[in-house]
Amino acid sequence: MAATYEAKNVLITGAAGFIASHVAILFAKKYPHYKVVVVDKLDYCANLNNLKSVAGLLNFKFVKGDIGSADLMTYVLRTEEIDTVMHFAAQTHVDNSFGNSFEFTENNIRGTHVLLEAVKTLGTIKRFLHVSTDEVYGESSYELNEANVESASLLEPTNPYSATKAGAEMLVMAYGRSYNLPYIITRGNNVYGPHQYPEKAIPKFIMLARNGAQIPLHGDGQATRSYMHVADAASAFDTILHKGTLMGVYNIGAHEERTVLSVAQDIGSSLGLDVSKTITYVPDRMFNDRRYFIDCSKLLALGWAQKVSWEEGLKETIAWYTKHDEKSGYWGNLSGALVAHPTGGKPSAAGEVYQNLEDMMAAGDAEAAGNAGAGTGTGGEKKPIFLVYGRTGWIGGMLGKLLTEQGHMWCYGMARLQDRAGVQDDIKRSRCTHVMCAAGITGRPNVDWCEENKVEVIRANVIGILTLADVAHLAGVHVTNFATGCIYEYDASHSIGGAGFTEDEAPNFTGSFYSETKSYMEVMLRHYPNVMQLRVRMPIDGNLQNPRNFITKIANYPKVVNIPNSMTVLDEMVPMAIDGAIRGLTGAYNWTNPGAISHNECLELYRDFLHHDFTWDNFTVEEQAKVIKAGRSNNTMCEKKLRAAFPGVLSIREAIIKYVMEPNKAAGTRADIKREIAPKA
Numbered sequence: 001m002a003a004t005y006e007a008k009n010v011l012i013t014g015a016a017g018f019i020a021s022h023v024a025i026l027f028a029k030k031y032p033h034y035k036v037v038v039v040d041k042l043d044y045c046a047n048l049n050n051l052k053s054v055a056g057l058l059n060f061k062f063v064k065g066d067i068g069s070a071d072l073m074t075y076v077l078r079t080e081e082i083d084t085v086m087h088f089a090a091q092t093h094v095d096n097s098f099g100n101s102f103e104f105t106e107n108n109i110r111g112t113h114v115l116l117e118a119v120k121t122l123g124t125i126k127r128f129l130h131v132s133t134d135e136v137y138g139e140s141s142y143e144l145n146e147a148n149v150e151s152a153s154l155l156e157p158t159n160p161y162s163a164t165k166a167g168a169e170m171l172v173m174a175y176g177r178s179y180n181l182p183y184i185i186t187r188g189n190n191v192y193g194p195h196q197y198p199e200k201a202i203p204k205f206i207m208l209a210r211n212g213a214q215i216p217l218h219g220d221g222q223a224t225r226s227y228m229h230v231a232d233a234a235s236a237f238d239t240i241l242h243k244g245t246l247m248g249v250y251n252i253g254a255h256e257e258r259t260v261l262s263v264a265q266d267i268g269s270s271l272g273l274d275v276s277k278t279i280t281y282v283p284d285r286m287f288n289d290r291r292y293f294i295d296c297s298k299l300l301a302l303g304w305a306q307k308v309s310w311e312e313g314l315k316e317t318i319a320w321y322t323k324h325d326e327k328s329g330y331w332g333n334l335s336g337a338l339v340a341h342p343t344g345g346k347p348s349a350a351g352e353v354y355q356n357l358e359d360m361m362a363a364g365d366a367e368a369a370g371n372a373g374a375g376t377g378t379g380g381e382k383k384p385i386f387l388v389y390g391r392t393g394w395i396g397g398m399l400g401k402l403l404t405e406q407g408h409m410w411c412y413g414m415a416r417l418q419d420r421a422g423v424q425d426d427i428k429r430s431r432c433t434h435v436m437c438a439a440g441i442t443g444r445p446n447v448d449w450c451e452e453n454k455v456e457v458i459r460a461n462v463i464g465i466l467t468l469a470d471v472a473h474l475a476g477v478h479v480t481n482f483a484t485g486c487i488y489e490y491d492a493s494h495s496i497g498g499a500g501f502t503e504d505e506a507p508n509f510t511g512s513f514y515s516e517t518k519s520y521m522e523v524m525l526r527h528y529p530n531v532m533q534l535r536v537r538m539p540i541d542g543n544l545q546n547p548r549n550f551i552t553k554i555a556n557y558p559k560v561v562n563i564p565n566s567m568t569v570l571d572e573m574v575p576m577a578i579d580g581a582i583r584g585l586t587g588a589y590n591w592t593n594p595g596a597i598s599h600n601e602c603l604e605l606y607r608d609f610l611h612h613d614f615t616w617d618n619f620t621v622e623e624q625a626k627v628i629k630a631g632r633s634n635n636t637m638c639e640k641k642l643r644a645a646f647p648g649v650l651s652i653r654e655a656i657i658k659y660v661m662e663p664n665k666a667a668g669t670r671a672d673i674k675r676e677i678a679p680k681a
Contacts, residue, residue: 005127005242007084009035011076013067013115014089016040018196019131021050022234023086028054030238032400032412033391035059037080039073040089041066045197049330058387058414058426067111073118077125086129086241087115090165108164109171116175128183129241130172134251134294135162136187176247184244186237188252189294193230193313194320199337201260202227202314205267206321208338214280215268216340221261221281226294228254229313232306239304251294255306266310270318282340384582386410387430387477389417389468390438394539394548395482398574399436406578413439417464423471434581435472438482440465442514447632450514461517469528478530480581485535485566485592486512486633487519496564500596500638503535503588509633522588534577534591535637538567542659544610544671551602551660552671559619560599566592566637567602569655576646585645593652594639602656609661610670615678 015024015038028036036059040046054060061080065072067089076082091107112130119125136155155166175181192202205215236252244250261279268275324330326338386403390396391412403410411430415422417439427435441450441460450457465481472479487507488494494501507519525531538550546552550567554560573591580589600618607614624632642649650658664670 007031007034007127007241009037009080009082010084010086011080011082012036012038012086012088014040014046014087016042016046016048016050016062017088018045018050018200019191019230019233019237020086020088021195022193022230023088023237024051024060025054026234026238028057028060032057032059032410033397035061035080035414037061037063037076037082039063039065039067039076043091044336045199047195047197047331050195056429056431057411058430059412067115068106070114070118073115074121077118077122081124082122083124083126084129084241085115085119085125085127086131086237087112088131090131090168091161104160104164108161109167112168113171116171116181119181120175120179126182127241127246128172128181129237129244130169130183130185131237132165132169132185132187133162134187134189134253135159136166136169137294182246184240184246185249186240186252187249187294188233188236189226189228189254191228191230191233193317194324195230197337198321198326198331198334202263202267202317203321204338205264206271206318207325207334209268209271209273209278210322210325213338215264215278216280216282217260217264218282218340221259221264221279223260224257225260226254226257227263227310227313228252228306229308229317231313232308235307236299236304239302240299243302248298250299250302251296252299253294253296254310256310258310266314267318270314382433384408384434385430385432386434386436386578386581387413387426387432388436388438389413390440390482393438394541394546395438395536395570395574398541398570399438399578402575402578408578417468418459420467420471423468424475427471427475427477432477435468435477435479436482436577436581437465437468437479440482442484447512447514450512450517454513457513457517461514462520465521466524469525469531473528473530476530478532478581478584478586479528480532480534480577481525482577482591483521483533483535483588484515484518485537485590485635485637486515487522487535488635488637489633490635494635496636498636500566500636501590502638503590503641509635511633515633526588529586531587532580532585533588534573534580535588536568536570536573537592537635537637538565539570540567540656540660541570542663544660544664544669547672549671551606551656554599555603555606555614555616555671556674557616558675559617559623560603561621561624561632561634562598562600562618563621563634564596564598564601564636565634566590566596567652568592569650569652569659571659572650572655576649580645589642589645590637590639591642592637592639593650593655594643595651595653596636597652597656601653605653605656605661606671609657609665611673613677613680614673615680617678 010027012020012024014020017040024036024038027034038051038061042048042064051062063076067073089107089111091104119128169185172181172183172185176183196203198204198207208215233252240250264279265275268278326334386408388396388399388403388410391400400410400412413426415426417423439460441457469479469481487509488501489509489511490496491508493499507522510516510519522533525533540550543549544552568591572593603614603616
């Protein structure tokens with residue numbers, strides 16, 4: 001199996017519609033490091049309400065527009081730096097295609113062609129997932145009972161809708177052959193669940209039956225389909241995008257088949273109705289495929305599995321449409337949808353069918369405020385909402401994982417910190433109560449880089465952090481800033497083994513430009529009452545494959561200095577940072593595990609627990625200075641303030657053993673050592 005694909009900036013077309021809205025929600029929440037950009041022209045069957053749950057996420061962006069506009073699509077692809085396209089946008093209702101077939105050609109074929117041409121012109125797309133349908137295979141035979149296989153079955157569409165989808169597929173494949181478009185095509189069964197526009201059978205049947213109207217069945221009701229819940233469908237698209245083979249086709253289907261009649265009967269029974277009186281038969285479509293039967297073994301081989309049973313999925317769907325019925329304001333005018341044979345009209349909007357995210361979010365704010373004002377209780381504390389900066393960094397990644405595990409509402413910030421307007425927009429959209437900032441420049445592979453790139457360092461470490469603190473202060477938002485303790489060096493008053501530097505003492509180390517910018521920020525941020533400043537030093541975590549892990553880093557050096565230092569075990573200290581933020585702690589904290597430990601003591605622990613034949617050599621600070629550009633800070637930091645706030649914090653040696661040595665020993669893992677290990681003397 002090919003390596004798992006990693007996207008950065010994903011464009012999802014048609015994402016205000018049914019299936020694509022669920023995919024957009026899944027991606028925006030599951031992959032907070034992805035930017036999810038959706039384009040939808042908001043045709044009659046699209047609905048921005050479908051995207052309300054992610055409207056405030058900063059990695060989500062909505063663009064109202066038509067994929068048939070070449071200029072728009074080129075602009076979006078280029079300005080959003082799109083590397084991945086998931087193309088869902090299409091007209092999909094078979095009944096409509098009989099009455100308005102030119103609209104299907106315009107949207108499904110021409111729209112796809114315009115998008116393909118924009119992608120070809122840009123030349124930077126790494127994966128193009130084109131969403132098609134199992135209906136391109138045409139009608140399956142009951143007698144032969146053979147499933148359509150992606151590579152062996154002819155395309156024999158039987159209606160204008162499926163013909164346009166087959167035509168769009170041919171264009172995608174042609175661009176793959178002619179222009180090396182890295183495509184994947186999917187062909188899916190019938191999907192049902194929340195957000196589906198009620199012109200489709202299941203939501204239509206539910207709404208009509210609940211209102212005491214009869215359920216209209218086409219023909220004899222014996223047309224057979226496989227029905228998949230939309231959560232399973234979204235999961236399948238996730239799997240195929242990340243694990244599928246390029247230039248391939250994947251069928252997406254449910255396990256079991258059922259007739260449309262049995263679906264209507266199940267809905268009637270679930271609502272406690274007399275099924276015999278609930279169903280009526282109406283003339284069939286001009287042509288109605290009796291069965292679609294597809295083979296999904298390729299998808300199953302990727303590790304995907306259907307999880308939602310028909311009974312469970314139908315129960316959830318009925319409950320959702322009961323809450324979001326035609327009187328709820330969710331849909332607008334459904335007069336053209338709840339009929340036996342919709343013909344693709346353009347019903348006028350009514351209710352809360354929004355045309356942009358801003359109006360929808362503003363309405364949500366007003367509703368929330370009204371609900372809060374109507375409360376009669378004393379009211380509890382507002383639940384924290386976290387905005388995290390540093391999404392591609394080490395600590396930023398840990399924060400995202402921990403906040404998710406702890407069940408907090410959170411999102412990554414998208415603005416560069418020096419962009420004041422962008423930070424203001426991030427805070428406004430996210431509605432955050434707390435900012436966790438792990439962004440900034442430390443230099444790669446080390447702080448020596450900062451000596452040659454001083455303007456960039458100032459822009460990120462000084463201007464950016466001050467901008468964030470100021471904007472958050474004006475908005476009444478708490479800020480936790482991950483800073484550094486590399487602003488001190490041993491001196492006459494703070495010797496090795498002596499008193500540690502307290503939070504109130506002025507920085508005294510200016511040996512590197514990186515530390516110089518951090519020292520300046522220490523002085524400035526003391527004046528902001530909303531900021532908790534966490535001084536991290538020589539960070540360590542349990543992942544010894546991480547080259548930035550201090551133990552892994554020094555284990556790869558043939559020679560190290562041997563000086564006691566305060567250090568931070570992130571596995572313990574990052575969760576404490578979240579707790580401190582929720583508690584509203586402010587001011588500077590020496591965010592290092594109590595005590596000091598030398599380079600040799602770290603490597604001795606590594607050797608004794610994990611790598612018994614490991615060896616290293618020492619050299620002096622003077623010898624080290626000859627091979628580095630910037631000086632290195634060595635110090636011990638006072639632990640009193642930290643222990644007062646977090647009495648249970650482990651000493652540095654205890655924390656290294658608990659979070660690093662013991663877990664890696666149990667797992668049989670050790671550091672990724674690139675250098676040759678000299679034999680023991």
